[in-house]
Amino acid sequence: MSPPPATPLLDRVRTPSDMRNLSPEQLKQLAEELRAETIHTVSTTGGHLGASLGVVELTVALHAIFDTPDDRLIWDVGHQAYPHKILTGRRDRIRTLRQGGGLSGFTRRSESEYDPFGAAHSSTSISAGLGMAVARDLLAPLGKGKGVGQNVIAVIGDGAMSAGMAYEAMNNAGALKSRLVVVLNDNDMSIARPVGAMSAYLSRLISSRPFLSIREVMGRLARRFPRPLAQAAKRADEYARGMLTGGTLFEEMGFYYVGPIDGHDLDHLLPVLRNLREADEGGPILLHVVTQKGKGYAPAEESADKYHGVVKFNVVTGEQVKAPPGPPSYTKVFAQALIAEAEADPTVVAITAAMPSGTGLDAFEKKFPRRIFDVGIAEQHAVTFAAGMATEGLKPFVAIYSTFLQRAYDQVVHDVALQNLPVRFAMDRAGLVGADGATHAGAYDVAFLSCIPNMTLMAAADEVELMHMVATAAAHDSGPIAFRYPRGEGTGLELPARGTVLPVGKGRVLREGSTIAILSYGTRLAEAMKAAEELAAQGLSCTVADARFAKPLDTELVERLARNHAVLLTVEEGSVGGFGSLVAQHLAHAGLLDGGLRFRPLVLPDIYIDHESPKKQYDLAGLNGPQIAQAARDALGRETTARPARA
Structure with a gap:
């Protein structure tokens, strides 16, 4: 591990107020030190590097110009917020990023009071900022809030601007005319013209108070003209500056x-x-800035995708610390299985x-470049786009993180399931996702999909089962079908072609017993299976079954286990509300909860589980082998001997 960089000026900055008397030259030095500190931090913790640099x-x-935290600064997504955290009183904990009990990656x-709005999903900043601006405007006359002079600034990347929610917010902001500053961080889409001295001069000119005042005066004069002339003057102003x-x-x-x-x-x-x-x-203002992902760190500049999210790495060489070779990830297995079906x-x-x-679809793209569609950060569109494909006989697979599918729920219901x-x-x-924490955990998909008519739901127990479920989905033409699989490596099973x-x-x-199922x-x-081994060692005979399907439920298997x-x-x-609830509902209707069966659904607890190692997360959730075994013993009470089966 390389030693921390020398940061004499950054060492003097505890909060943004310490920056506001610094000269421009000192701020430049501060930026260089901040960049070095960010690089060193992420080299020890892993995380999102390129966007932050x-x-x-x-x-x-x-932070030097605006009066944060009284002025509200909102970072969209949050991938790029590590320098922000360092400058806002969290530097002493910055090397706890994404670790249990440490700082969030978002x-x-x-x-912190410097984080006025939490984020990890994309394209929320303008909506939230507009809400804050309207609250300022309504509360100020009441003598509440921070007052009429408060600024609200939303920083949104060009990728996040591909989501419809951003444009919905901008449309609303333009109509409301509340004072709001949106900073468009353009680092990938190349929507900007060349940036240079003339552009900088024009930007200073048109953002200056005299120019704004002249424009307002001309606007007032134009409003005194006949309507056609006023509209023409307005269009001329906009298009001249637009050119x-x-x-x-x-x-x-x-x-x-x-x-x-x-x-x-x-x-x-x-x-x-x-x-x-x-x-x-x-009204609202949009400031368009052009940046480079990974700026100032050569490996990240040369490979922006590779250094978007990184594990620990060597600062000097840029080489990331690779884990020992293990089984392929579930994501990779899914991609391989889908390629096999597409072939x-x-x-x-x-x-x-x-x-x-x-999602692993970069591998699919190499094989079938004309049969993959990246729609941008537009989950709602992705689902309805797939629905349109399905009407014409294509077999669309929408590969999406569980947590992001939440953003397209109406489309799943109305555009897919309702039309079957x-x-x-x-x-x-x-399931749980380790260092990314609660914002990215896939906790709710079983609950929110299982209540939808026509939906078929599967969950893979291992990577071979995942391959089978991809094949099952490809063959399933009678309605929508979904299958879930976790982050991380598989179990090491040999995979079929x-x-x-x-x-x-x-x-x-998978295992037959007589007392506990x-x-x-x-x-x-x-x-x-580990829990069953532990229980067997204590003389408790245990059956273990893999449901595979939550919907339709294998009612014959459920009833046999219950009886x-x-x-x-x-x-x-x-x-709560997922697979266990479906089983409980069936048992209740079948009258199998009336005869003394001790039924216990084990689910994620009704809390948000913070970033931590996966093992600790599942320990907290009570879903590792020892906790499952303990739940079985608790259900039996003090008795530890096998009971006769009920008729």
Whole structure:
């Protein structure tokens, strides 16, 4: 591990107020030290590096010019917020990022007053910022809030601007005309014209108080003209500036556009931000800054995707610390299985919402570049887009993290299930996700999908089962079907060349016993088997079964387990209202809860589980082998001998 960098100026900054008397040259030095500190931090903790390095100068400038935390600074997603955390009183804990009891990898209201809005999902910043601006405007006359001079600044990346929610918020902001500053961090889409001295000059000019005042005066005069002349004057102003700066789209949505400017040049950033701070009249403003992911660290500049999210790495060489070779990840197995299906069936296509590598579909793209569709951060569109494909006979697989599928729930219900369209949902990151914490945990998909008519639900117990479920989904043409699988490596089983279609709605029994039955749904099956071994060592005979399907439920298997055992446990890595609830409902209707059966559904607790190692997370949830065994013993009470089966 390399020694920490020398940071004499950064050492003097405890909070942003310590920056506001620094000269521009000192702020430049501070930015360099902040970049070095960020690189060293992430080299020891892992996390999101490239995005954070891309906003170092922007972070320094925003905190130097605006009066945070009274002025509200909102970071969209939060991938880029590590420099922000260092400058806002959290430097002494920055090397606890994403570790148990440490700082979150994203912004979080409970962590700091400098985080006015928590984020980890994309494209929420403008909506939240507009809400804060409207609250300021309504509360100030009542003598409440921070007052009319409070600024609200939302920083959103160009990738997040691909989501419809961002445009919905901008449309609303343009109509309300509340004072709000949106900083568009353009680091990938190349929507900007070349950035240089002339652009910087124009940006300073059009963001200045005299220019804004002249524009307002001309606007008032234009309103005294006949309506056609007034409209023509307004259009002439907007299009003239749009031709110079490229901001016509944002102007049409009601924003005053400034930019593009170099997001790494403090000589450009500071005067423009100062002008925007002093622009105390008018509606929303969009500042367009152009940055580079990984700026200032050569390995990250050369490979932005590779250094977006990193594990621990060597600062000097950039080499990431690789874990010892192990079984392929579930994500990789899914991709291999889907490729096998696509090779056999030319109607199989794949859809991702800006996550081709995260979902493994980058491998699919190499084989079938015309049969994969990245729709951007637009989960709602992705689902309805797939529905349209399904109407015409294609077999769309929507590969999406469980936590992100939440964003498209209405489309799943209205556009897919209601029409009984055979869209296939591959839900990655189902269950707990370690260092990414509660914002990315796939806790709710079983509950929110199982209540939808026409839906078929599967959960893979291991990587071979995952391959079978991909094959089953490909063959399933009678309605929507979804399958879930976790983050991380598989169990090391030998994989077939292609999965086998499973009988829909049928589980399997892996171990026969007589006293306790454990019915697992998903990858807690291995822990259920460990629990059975522990119970057997104590003289308690245990059956273990893999449900495979939550819907349709294998009612024959459920009833057999309930009739022939004293205790029935269901185990799943999902919330209340999921698989266990479906089993309980069936048992109740079948009258099998009336005869003394001790039924216990084991689910994720009704709390948000913070970032931690997966083992500790599942210990907390009570879903590892020892906790499952203890739940069985608790259900039996003090008795430890086998009970006779009920008729």
